Amino acid sequence: MDKLRSMEIFVATVDAGSFAGAAERCGMSAVMVGKHIRALEQLLGASLLTRTTRRHALTEIGRQYAAHCRQILAQIADAESVAESMRAAPRGLLRVTAPVSFGATWLSPAVTDYLARWPDVSVDVSLNDRTVDLVEEGFDVAVRVGPLPDSSLVARPLRPYGMTVCAAPAYLERRGTPQTPADLARHECLEFTGWVPEARWKLKGEADGRHIPPSRFRANSTQALRMAALAGFGIVMQAEMMLRPDIEAGRLVPLLQAFLPTPRPMHLLYSCDRQATPKLTTFVDFLLERFGPA
Numbered sequence: 001m002d003k004l005r006s007m008e009i010f011v012a013t014v015d016a017g018s019f020a021g022a023a024e025r026c027g028m029s030a031v032m033v034g035k036h037i038r039a040l041e042q043l044l045g046a047s048l049l050t051r052t053t054r055r056h057a058l059t060e061i062g063r064q065y066a067a068h069c070r071q072i073l074a075q076i077a078d079a080e081s082v083a084e085s086m087r088a089a090p091r092g093l094l095r096v097t098a099p100v101s102f103g104a105t106w107l108s109p110a111v112t113d114y115l116a117r118w119p120d121v122s123v124d125v126s127l128n129d130r131t132v133d134l135v136e137e138g139f140d141v142a143v144r145v146g147p148l149p150d151s152s153l154v155a156r157p158l159r160p161y162g163m164t165v166c167a168a169p170a171y172l173e174r175r176g177t178p179q180t181p182a183d184l185a186r187h188e189c190l191e192f193t194g195w196v197p198e199a200r201w202k203l204k205g206e207a208d209g210r211h212i213p214p215s216r217f218r219a220n221s222t223q224a225l226r227m228a229a230l231a232g233f234g235i236v237m238q239a240e241m242m243l244r245p246d247i248e249a250g251r252l253v254p255l256l257q258a259f260l261p262t263p264r265p266m267h268l269l270y271s272c273d274r275q276a277t278p279k280l281t282t283f284v285d286f287l288l289e290r291f292g293p294a
Contacts, residue, residue: 006036007069014066090278091120098143101222103127105242114286121279129194142269153269158291160263164240166252170232181259188234190225191215203259
């Protein structure tokens, strides 16, 4: 028999004071109530009830067991209530992972807007440029740039991750404006050490970025390279969405636009769950609204 169901029936018997009363409460026969009680007694190897003329009285073991059964059943009811409430409205913790640059510049401000809309949700954002295993590492959602391998994850397309090449007006006044990729051989080209091979200084018409001289400023932080470009030190190649505010403000000037590499795909990934929680579905919908294909 189902042990939890037997515990429920045992507590009902204690509360009702008889098998007949428990049977009425539980919607079964008194004989079936007796079978559940006997199953528990056989499992425990002890008597839980002693029969009097009209009622059943608890043994000492029965009193202790009944008290613990109430606690267990109350905890189960609480757990079910929490699960039900989490499926009724967005609430709880979401763990999200994304590339460092995209996450710091664009995802983080978006998350604050989402949290303002759904005050019962908390978001833990982990920024990392490595490929994260959502299931193994316990993440709900991932933003991933580049081609996707086959997997059981749900992949929703976001705007393509396009690159741009820029420099500050002061740098261009001092060093001149490159017109072709070959012209970069005479310029200071800032290098991001975290680039995957396909994203390195490779412009259209260039097989391997061979015209790019060894960089005198290398960093594993796109923000550090952006600041160096804004200071007029050299030419930077970064995601267009990262540099767009600087371009629109005139702090950086786009270069070599006809030679930019083909934008890479960017996706939102999450596990397939037929009963996805509202916190996940609302977060996915929110990011698609904010960063989905134009």
